[in-house]
Amino acid sequence: MLGQLLASASPCEDTVTYDQHDMSGIHVLLIEDEPLNVTLTRAMLGTLGIHHLHAFASWRELAPKLDGLPKIGLVLLDLRLPGVDGYQILEKLRVLPAFDGVPIVAMTAQVMPDDVARCEAAGFDGFLAKPLNYDRFPGNIRGLLSGQNIWDSR
Amino acid sequence: MNTISQLLTKLRLRGGPQTADQSIRATGQYLSPVTEQPISVSDLALHLANQTDTPSLLREAAEWLRNRAALDPVIIYLHEPAANRLAQPIIVGTPLPDLPETIRLGFTIPGEVAVNRKAYFVESVRLEQRLNPVPNGAVSAYITPLIHNATLLGVAMMFTNRAAALSEPARTAIDRVLTLVSALLYTSSQLMNSQQAINRFARMQSLAGDLVERLSSQALLQRITDAAREMLDTTMSVLLEGNQFDGVLRPVAWSGITDDAAKMIQVRLREDLKGLVAWARQPARSPDLRVDQRTTLSRDSFVAGMVSELAVPVVYRGELYGVLAVETETHRHFTDEEMTLLESLAAHAGIALRNAQLFETLAERNKQLEKANADLTISRQQAENARATAVQANRLKTEFINNMSHELRTPLNAVINFTRLVSEGHAGPVTDQQKQFLGYVSDGGSHLLGLINDILDLAKIEAGKMELRREPTPLEPIIKGVMSTLVGLTRDKHIILHSEVAPDLPDLFIDGRRIRQVLLNLVSNAAKFTDEGSITLTAARQGSFVIVSVRDTGVGIRPEDLPKVFEEFKQVDNSLQENASGTGLGMPISKRFVQLHGGDMWIEGQINVGTTVSFSLPL
Numbered sequence: 001m002l003g004q005l006l007a008s009a010s011p012c013e014d015t016v017t018y019d020q021h022d023m024s025g026i027h028v029l030l031i032e033d034e035p036l037n038v039t040l041t042r043a044m045l046g047t048l049g050i051h052h053l054h055a056f057a058s059w060r061e062l063a064p065k066l067d068g069l070p071k072i073g074l075v076l077l078d079l080r081l082p083g084v085d086g087y088q089i090l091e092k093l094r095v096l097p098a099f100d101g102v103p104i105v106a107m108t109a110q111v112m113p114d115d116v117a118r119c120e121a122a123g124f125d126g127f128l129a130k131p132l133n134y135d136r137f138p139g140n141i142r143g144l145l146s147g148q149n150i151w152d153s154r
Numbered sequence: 155m156n157t158i159s160q161l162l163t164k165l166r167l168r169g170g171p172q173t174a175d176q177s178i179r180a181t182g183q184y185l186s187p188v189t190e191q192p193i194s195v196s197d198l199a200l201h202l203a204n205q206t207d208t209p210s211l212l213r214e215a216a217e218w219l220r221n222r223a224a225l226d227p228v229i230i231y232l233h234e235p236a237a238n239r240l241a242q243p244i245i246v247g248t249p250l251p252d253l254p255e256t257i258r259l260g261f262t263i264p265g266e267v268a269v270n271r272k273a274y275f276v277e278s279v280r281l282e283q284r285l286n287p288v289p290n291g292a293v294s295a296y297i298t299p300l301i302h303n304a305t306l307l308g309v310a311m312m313f314t315n316r317a318a319a320l321s322e323p324a325r326t327a328i329d330r331v332l333t334l335v336s337a338l339l340y341t342s343s344q345l346m347n348s349q350q351a352i353n354r355f356a357r358m359q360s361l362a363g364d365l366v367e368r369l370s371s372q373a374l375l376q377r378i379t380d381a382a383r384e385m386l387d388t389t390m391s392v393l394l395e396g397n398q399f400d401g402v403l404r405p406v407a408w409s410g411i412t413d414d415a416a417k418m419i420q421v422r423l424r425e426d427l428k429g430l431v432a433w434a435r436q437p438a439r440s441p442d443l444r445v446d447q448r449t450t451l452s453r454d455s456f457v458a459g460m461v462s463e464l465a466v467p468v469v470y471r472g473e474l475y476g477v478l479a480v481e482t483e484t485h486r487h488f489t490d491e492e493m494t495l496l497e498s499l500a501a502h503a504g505i506a507l508r509n510a511q512l513f514e515t516l517a518e519r520n521k522q523l524e525k526a527n528a529d530l531t532i533s534r535q536q537a538e539n540a541r542a543t544a545v546q547a548n549r550l551k552t553e554f555i556n557n558m559s560h561e562l563r564t565p566l567n568a569v570i571n572f573t574r575l576v577s578e579g580h581a582g583p584v585t586d587q588q589k590q591f592l593g594y595v596s597d598g599g600s601h602l603l604g605l606i607n608d609i610l611d612l613a614k615i616e617a618g619k620m621e622l623r624r625e626p627t628p629l630e631p632i633i634k635g636v637m638s639t640l641v642g643l644t645r646d647k648h649i650i651l652h653s654e655v656a657p658d659l660p661d662l663f664i665d666g667r668r669i670r671q672v673l674l675n676l677v678s679n680a681a682k683f684t685d686e687g688s689i690t691l692t693a694a695r696q697g698s699f700v701i702v703s704v705r706d707t708g709v710g711i712r713p714e715d716l717p718k719v720f721e722e723f724k725q726v727d728n729s730l731q732e733n734a735s736g737t738g739l740g741m742p743i744s745k746r747f748v749q750l751h752g753g754d755m756w757i758e759g760q761i762n763v764g765t766t767v768s769f770s771l772p773l
Contacts, residue, residue: 034564036568037564037567037568040567040568040571040572040575043572043575043580044571044575046580047575047580080560109559109560109561109563109564109567110556110560111559111563111610112556112559112610112614112619113614113619113620113621114619129563130563130564130566130567131563131566131567131569131570131571131599131603132567132571134570134571134574134575154607
């Protein structure tokens, strides 16, 4: 299915001007415990030409594999996770040299003002509310990759 | 005893008897024909000079008489005015085992002597059957009252087995010396009375102290009643309190009778002695209740077995509070002094009853106050509980909304975005119809998401957590943007769209995103409820506000539905409107947003004419 999705990917209006070749080499790290969301994110990133998605369901799964990961361009982090939560993972990644300067973004269904404020305080580079906005998603990813802070909390 | 000594001295100085027969007058001495010893006052006075108290004085006098006058035995009864009897007999000489301890006044010979106050000589005891008991061998008897200053003090009874011992001159001499005994007795009783007066005074003082000490009313009334009985030496006493409503006097304290007997006492105003006392507010005495016409009407007014009664009204500052009464089992004439005493006790009772009533009133007030206080505490507690419950409920609501939001967003993420992915061909080619149907799914998902967002907005506003990002913002670009959306919304309808924005509007200090949201809500409603005609959007300055209005020529709204528009989840039921969809939260949220900006929102409308929704924003 994924292959199908990727094969049929076509640029939507927001991505018309985007250079797909630059995107194809980007590796995205996703920590998300809901398999359906992993599939969806992979498909939506696929429409942007991003094909390297490294998905883990928890810190326990991710930690042993950290050293083997290629250079990561963007981290999408769910907040509600089993064991170590998104805020704690943020702290752990921030101290790793491999993630120096890498945008780390909260991607969550916890969208109350308090949650958003906490993410800002914790030092996230962006915030993508679930459900992801299909129309704004490409622009948001593009912005994040180019170093912008994107706070799409609706 | 100083008084007795003085009296004796006086009597001695007087130099003997002043009225006697010739032989006495001549010698100043009468010699007993039997003992041949003088029977004279001065002799007796000398003999008694060293006696210190009444009983020994009487005993010595009797002994002296027995020896000098050859009498045997000599008996002296004392008069007890309170009990109306003779009592405490002193007997010297041959004992009389059957001698009565008390003798009622008026009964038997000594009783008659006491009442008649006249000596009675029995020349031959065998011929006087009423005299009983009589010692063996007695021939004559002489019974004489002991009187001084017109006061009956007692009765002396003398027997002899020698007729000469009670001859007329002997009796005269005996009368003489007995005047001395009477005088001594009188002095002694006066002393006793003054002692009694002192005791009574002390008792009064103690009662007054109780009043001052604010003894509990019932205890005080009890003490007054006890005091009445003890001080007047009566069988019983009772204090009745008058009830102004039914005119019945009921016992509140009693002494000397059982509780059951006391509770039987019920007196109506004007009926029987106590009722008359209460009515007339005058004291009354009855030596014999059984024959007193005032008491024969009501048998409940006095305790069975009681003979004499003294009753006084209990009055305080002209107000009648009840009746204080004492009753005796024996026939008794209450003296004026005793009446005065009972009246002064009644005065205390009056104060006590008045205090009791005041206390009751005060207690009642206190109770009311306490109740009011308790009610207040309860309502305060209830308010506090309600507040705590509300806080708790609010916390739960927020928690619920947060959870609900989170739990709905996760599946919606999949529903909306997968639908879009498929619809836009990322999962293979789609037909137009598939695309149309997928559009419905996507719209449904978006609507659901809109609902969730609205609820979250409302929750945020209610929790005071809705923060506006206010900055100087021109209104016109917002209106233009909204108008272009409106064009899309009314594409399939024949509706003329106008926008009239006053040219001189300054930038407003607003959260442009929220005001745009408000305006979008208003125009989408207008588009929804209008099939033909026009939708007009205006913005103009009015005082210190800018008024923005969205006017349509749609279905309108019933007047009674106008207030419901801004209520949460109260979508106006309007059969005229088809395709009525919406969360029911758009209008309330819009109004809240405007209010957060310091403005307000209102609606006007008429069925089949149209609707105008306006809001104000401060300049």
